[in-house]
Amino acid sequence: DQQVKQNSPSLSVQEGRISILNCDYTNSMFDYFLWYKKYPAEGPTFLISISSIKDKNEDGRFTVFLNKSAKHLSLHIVPSQPGDSAVYFCAANKNSGGSNYKLTFGKGTLLTVNP
Amino acid sequence: NAGVMQNPRHLVRRRGQEARLRCSPMKGHSHVYWYRQLPEEGLKFMVYLQKENIIDESGMPKERFSAEFPKEGPSILRIQQVVRGDSAAYFCASSPTPTGNGGSPLHFGNGTRLTVT
Numbered sequence: 001d002q003q004v005k006q007n008s009p010s011l012s013v014q015e016g017r018i019s020i021l022n023c024d025y026t027n028s029m030f031d032y033f034l035w036y037k038k039y040p041a042e043g044p045t046f047l048i049s050i051s052s053i054k055d056k057n058e059d060g061r062f063t064v065f066l067n068k069s070a071k072h073l074s075l076h077i078v079p080s081q082p083g084d085s086a087v088y089f090c091a092a093n094k095n096s097g098g099s100n101y102k103l104t105f106g107k108g109t110l111l112t113v114n115p
Numbered sequence: 116n117a118g119v120m121q122n123p124r125h126l127v128r129r130r131g132q133e134a135r136l137r138c139s140p141m142k143g144h145s146h147v148y149w150y151r152q153l154p155e156e157g158l159k160f161m162v163y164l165q166k167e168n169i170i171d172e173s174g175m176p177k178e179r180f181s182a183e184f185p186k187e188g189p190s191i192l193r194i195q196q197v198v199r200g201d202s203a204a205y206f207c208a209s210s211p212t213p214t215g216n217g218g219s220p221l222h223f224g225n226g227t228r229l230t231v232t
Contacts, residue, residue, distance in 0.1 A: 004157070034220060036223075041124075041225065042225050042226075043119070043121075043206050043208075043223035043224050043225045043226050044158065044206070044223045045223070046220040046221070046222070049220060089157060089158070091157075091158075100213075101146075101148055101160075101163050101171075101210070101213065101221065102160045102163075102171070102173075102174070103150075103158070103160065103221065104157075104160075105157030105158045105159070106157050107155065107156055107157045108157060
C-alpha cells in the first residue's frame with residue numbers, strides 16, 4: 001500500500017530547461033511534504049518543504065507546488081543544471097499528532113540533466 | 116549531510132551472522148532515527164531513539180532487529196541471524212529536537228549498505 005507515489009522512475013531534460021517532478025499521495029492526513037535529493041552512495045539531502053496551509057513554496061531555483069484537492073505536488077527546477085542530476089524523493093508526514101519524524105517516502109525519480 | 120556519521124559504509128554478512136550498524140548523530144543532536152531502503156524502494160522508517168530511550172519502534176521488524184542509543188557512544192542497529200531479505204541501505208538521521216511544527220527536517224547520514232550472501 002503505497003501512500004506516496006512517484007510514477008515516473010526517470011526524467012531527462014536539457015540543461016537550462018525546466019525540470020518538473022511529480023508526486024501523488026493517498027493519505028489525506030498528510031499535512032507536510034518534503035523533497036529530498038540523493039546522489040549515489042550518499043544519504044538523502046533535504047531540499048525544500050511545504051505545509052498543507054500553503055500551495056507554493058520557493059527557494060532559489062526550486063519551487064514546490066501543492067494541490068491538496070488533487071493530492072498532488074510537484075517540484076520545479078529552473079533552470080536545470082547538470083549538477084541537479086540525482087534521485088529525487090518526495091516524502092510526507094502528519095505534522096500534527098507527534099509523529100512528524102515518521103516520513104513516508106516515494107520510490108524516487110532519477111533526474112538526468114544533459115549538458 | 117556529512118555531519119551524521121555512519122559506519123561501516125559497506126557490510127557483507129553471510130546468512131545467519133549478526134550485523135551491527137553504527138550511527139553518530141550530528142553534534143548537539145540527541146534524537147536519532149533509523150530508516151531502511153530496500154532495493155528500488157523508498158526509505159521506510161524503522162525506529163526513533165533518544166539517549167537511552169526507544170521512543171517509537173513501530174517500523175522495526177518484530178524479530179531479529181534491535182536498536183539502542185546509549186548514554187555514551189553511537190546508536191547501534193543490530194540485526195541477528197541475517198537473511199538475504201535484510202540486504203538494503205540503512206540510513207540514520209538526527210535532529211536537535213523532535214521534528215516539530217515542520218521545522219528541523221531530518222539530516223541523514225550516508226548510510227550503511229548491508230549485503231547478505
